[in-house]
Amino acid sequence: MRDNILRAWGHAAAFQAAGEVWYPNANEAAQSLADTHGLTLEQTAGVIAVFSPRLLWETNFIEARTYIERRETVYQCGPNLIKASLVLSGHFDAIRGPKVRPFWQAICEPWGLTPPVIDRHTICVAMGRTLTDKERKPYGAGNVHAAAMIREIQAAFLLAAERLRVHHHTLQATTWLWQRNRG
Numbered sequence: 001m002r003d004n005i006l007r008a009w010g011h012a013a014a015f016q017a018a019g020e021v022w023y024p025n026a027n028e029a030a031q032s033l034a035d036t037h038g039l040t041l042e043q044t045a046g047v048i049a050v051f052s053p054r055l056l057w058e059t060n061f062i063e064a065r066t067y068i069e070r071r072e073t074v075y076q077c078g079p080n081l082i083k084a085s086l087v088l089s090g091h092f093d094a095i096r097g098p099k100v101r102p103f104w105q106a107i108c109e110p111w112g113l114t115p116p117v118i119d120r121h122t123i124c125v126a127m128g129r130t131l132t133d134k135e136r137k138p139y140g141a142g143n144v145h146a147a148a149m150i151r152e153i154q155a156a157f158l159l160a161a162e163r164l165r166v167h168h169h170t171l172q173a174t175t176w177l178w179q180r181n182r183g
Contacts, residue, residue, distance in 0.1 A: 001156035002163070004128035009164060009171060012178035019174025020166075023110035029061060030107050037068050039088070041108055044068065046087035046095050049104035050080050053097075053119075098139075098150040106169050116157040116172045118150050121179040126153045130182070 012019070030045040037044070048064040055063065055075065063073045067084055076084070086094035095104045098118060105114035116122070123139050124130050139146050161168035 001126040001128075001153060002159045004126055005156055005160040005171070005175060006163065007128065008125045008175040008178060009160065012174050015174050015177040015181070016170075019172075019177055020170045022173035022177070023106050023169045026057075026107045027110045033065060033068060039068070042092060042104075043088055043090070045104050045107040046092060047084045048107060049095055049100050050083040050087060051076055052100065052103055098147055102154075106172075110169055111167060114169075116154045116161075116168045117176075118153050118157075118172075119176070121176045122157070122172055123153060125175045125179050126156055130179070 026048070027041070027045075030048055031041050033039070033044040034041050044064065047067060048060060051063045051067070051073070052060050059075065063075055064084075067073050067076070067081075068088070073081070083094040092104075095101050102115040102117045103119075105112065106117050108114075118126075118139075120131075120136055120139075123136055137143070139149055143149075157168050157172055161171045164171060
């Protein structure tokens with residue numbers, strides 16, 4: 001997996017500048033939202049994170065901002081709305097899941113030691129090819145082994161980042177952008 005990630009980094013040169021600032025920019029956007037609405041960074045980043053699965057960043061941010069401002073959204077439903085409400089009440093334990101919690105942490109601490117964010121795109125990076133939905137299914141919430149599999153991918157990203165001497169969030173964001181744009 002580490003070698004696949006290193007190969008992806010080599011192919012992702014066009015995305016490296018954007019990858020380096022992806023999480024710092026997300027942090028600034030979440031902090032601005034917090035400042036505007038009298039909330040904490042942890043609260044706004046938490047709403048962004050719980051709304052993030054399967055949404056493009058732009059849509060994700062608009063959904064979070066709309067929810068924070070008016071308590072309504074276009075694409076979210078039951079469980080995520082409950083989680084967002086809990087997060088705004090300061091219940092950060094509502095931010096769970098192998099992708100969602102690390103995403104929240106990375107937005108809050110772009111240069112921190114939080115785990116790499118692993119989602120459908122970064123799973124493909126680690127596997128060295130684009131996977132079908134069926135092939136990605138074992139990494140989902142329904143599999144008791146998913147957490148261990150995600151930790152293995154996170155470890156591979158950490159090893160690759162160390163080898164490249166880049167922050168693991170930069171590596172993850174860069175290869176995520178490359179994978180998402182290649183299909």
